[in-house]
Amino acid sequence: MSREDMGTGPQMMALDRALVLSLAVALRTAEMYRADNAAALAVVERLAEHFAQRAAAGPLDVEVRNRCIFAGGRRVRLTAADYPRLAYLMRVFGEWGVQGLTFMPSLSAEHLREFLWAAAHDRAGNPEALFDRLSTAAVAEIDLMETAGGRQTSRRARAEAGLGPWGDTPESIYLRALTVAQDAVDCLRGGDAVAAKRIRRVTQSIVDGVTSDPSSLLALTTIKDYDVYLLSHSINVAILASLLGVRLGFTKTQLGELVLAAFLHDVGKTRLPEALVGKPASLSDQEWVQMRRHPELGAMVLVEQRHPTRSVMRALRVTLEHHMGYDLGGYPRMDGLSSTCLFSRVIMVVDRYDALTTPRPYRRHNFTPTEAIALLADQAGAGLDPVVLRHFVQMMGVYPVGTLLRLTGGTVGVVESPPPEGAPSTRPVIRLLKGNSTISLAEKDARGTFLHEIAEVVNPGNVGQVPAVRSEGLVFEVRPHG
Ligand SMILES: [Fe+2]
Ligand SMILES: [Fe+2]
Known part of the structure; x- marks a missing residue:
């Protein structure tokens, strides 16, 4: 049965509502009980059943948009009584920093359980780390929803990195x-x-x-x-x-x-x-x-x-x-x-x-x-x-990123980025080896004369290209071989 065949009628709407509420309950249960608790297992079974009923319609996205829940792209109608569970689900997605989750039709109760309990104990962290801990089989059945802005990292991680809502350095x-x-x-x-x-x-x-x-x-x-x-x-x-x-x-x-x-x-x-x-x-x-x-x-x-x-x-x-x-x-x-x-x-x-x-x-x-x-x-x-x-x-460009250049005054720098828009192709931005400051070779003085001129391309110790970046966490030192 295709998604169209399943229709948008009351039966489908009731199923979507039951599924979303079960998902909220299951996430909450995983937070409170051990994975081998009989009552918890029953909750997972019920949720797996709901997913199985929707399986014929293909992968299912459950997501939050404008404080509303959508399942399979359709808004799920919830009553005021459902609000606490809706609010809980929105909070969980918010803590993960994701818009929602995609569930594959092949999703099994076992992998659902694995995901729920891993998720219950990793909410404040980076969802990437959570997915890293899951088995390959579980990862193949559940995915974080990506957005047009790219993969989202957790809100906390983004805040720590000083990034905007969809940022990735x-x-x-x-x-x-x-x-x-x-x-x-x-x-x-x-x-x-x-x-x-x-x-x-x-x-x-x-x-x-x-x-x-x-x-x-x-x-x-x-x-x-x-x-x-x-x-x-x-x-x-x-x-x-x-x-x-x-x-x-x-x-x-x-x-x-x-x-x-x-x-x-x-x-x-x-x-x-x-x-x-x-x-x-x-x-x-x-x-x-x-x-x-x-x-x-x-x-x-x-x-x-x-x-x-x-x-x-x-x-x-x-x-x-x-x-x-x-x-x-x-x-x-x-x-x-x-x-x-x-x-x-x-x-x-x-x-x-x-x-x-x-x-x-x-x-x-x-x-x-x-x-x-x-x-x-x-x-x-x-x-x-x-x-x-x-x-x-x-x-x-004429001097690609990573080229080591000696300027006429003897200063040496690495090309860090191509020439700025509108500048000649021979005038990139370089980072000086001494002092670590950057200069644009397109810069001119008040009379319109270029401030810096290239004397030659250098091949330092027969290394060829030099790392053009400096950042913590990455290794950039030049190691001549041979
Ligand atoms: Fe190759
Ligand atoms: Fe290759």
Whole structure:
């Protein structure tokens, strides 16, 4: 029976009302009783029954809007007598800082119980932490409702971070992405499925981040940690791809799919020995043969996912194609394929840029961002899509974020953000290494002469790119290798 077939009649309205009231009662019960209490179990059973009756209508959102409760997008009519339970539910959602919850039709009484008792003891904290404690199966059946403004953090956490109601700092987006990437790698290495929902939430926050504060996220891509290369590389590629996607005019849905694909493009490396992936030296011919299997292995990882959505299938194609090259001269070779998809061509460009600007212990010369851009430009039309590449070069500017510059007076600084709107493309904003203050190279004196001039691009100790961000909680020191 579809949602339409179930109708909007009195029967449905009564069911919605009963369900919302049961949910409030169950949350309250979980707060007061142990999970093995017989009366508490009966309450959970009753709630599970209500959900089962609605299961045919698909996933069910229960949310609070303008101090009214909505179930499945329809306002639930409650009487004055119901108000205490309605107020309780609104308070719980408020403490979590979420608009509501989504319940999947497959929801079982067991997972419902697991969620209720975990939730009862984690209300004042960050809902992310609560969901982290749930089993993968329970997380697959219940989700926090996202809003157009992005994933919401708890109100308390937002207040502590000094953020607005829907705020997410670029650093928090990056750190969360790092945690999720680590979890995904651990799950895959352990032979488990990836927590697709958690990855989706992070990719969504990256999309929201690049649309609201592109410069800060771009600066974060200069974090290159060779020790966790696979993790920081996946996140950097996801951020760079989404920034490029915005420039190419992708819709928000397309951006979400692109970021997911970028995040997972090297997932096949989790199927290779860690010693090979993290080898701090050049690979032998034999090892290269193994390494070049990662696109196919990645496609296999994604095929094995339990719920292959359209986004996962797109990511699968990117995983398989991201080393094929624009002219299909790369690997793996596929008979009958006439071109790679646009997502793959976008990810190919940013993947190479991030790889080139990451210091490798075995490279004799690590590339500055300016050198990396020049190297990519040489591959236009051959390995890389020329149109995509042109947009990328324009986006990164003449001196990309993370470039170390020496000014004519001898002062040295790192490019922190691209030139301000309307300024020449050669005049970015730099952070001085001494004193930690920022200056815009577009600044002029009263006579209209530029205050600062660039003398040269520096490659400090053969590191190539320098982290362009300073923030607590993230490691930014430059560690020359080799
Ligand atoms: Fe790769
Ligand atoms: Fe890669």
